[in-house]
Amino acid sequence: GDSVTQMEGPVTLSEEAFLTINCTYTATGYPSLFWYVQYPGEGLQLLLKATKADDKGSNKGFEATYRKETTSFHLEKGSVQVSDSAVYFCALRVGAAGNKLTFGGGTRVLVKP
């Protein structure tokens, strides 16, 4: 079946540090890939996505590149802010089997001033 594996947290960083969250996947078909962010007390929000190999998704200074050869979709940001403290979820969706979105376990990021 489909699965997503992402690094466990928490990840603690200082403001302006570089952030990387690793995400790898296995899929039964050709997936689209997503990163979601969940701020404290809120629901999940779509951060960025990529729908085919070598696509780069970007938003709010975050980037992730769809790497089919390594089945990865790592999230990066060059200079984090305190407001980036949140839980980040990597996810995939295959256009079959009910179109379900499969999530990784989430990575909590804490940015300290």
Add this chain to the structure above:
Amino acid sequence: NAGVTQTPKFQVLKTGQSMTLQCAQDMNHEYMSWYRQDPGMGLRLIHYSVGAGITDQGEVPNGYNVSRSTTEDFPLRLLSAAPSQTSVYFCASSYLGQGAHYGYTFGSGTRLTVV
């Protein structure tokens, strides 16, 4: 721009009680789903629907029922609440066109405690 609306935001139930979590979306999305979020376990799919009159089970369906009589609404029913159902519940919706290209729009969640 309502998006996905979940009610209530918080609920405390006694063991054995039943209740319905409401979910409504105004984006004409064909696909709707319910997830539960538990510490250290990410999001787990409970039930989903690809259109009015069509529902199917997800990963953890036991103890929950759903129905989809309209495109807009997708209520989740707890038949006889148990402490193991203490969780945060999220409703999400999406278009089905273009297959996997769409992400989900999430509601703000319902925090349920069963005592």
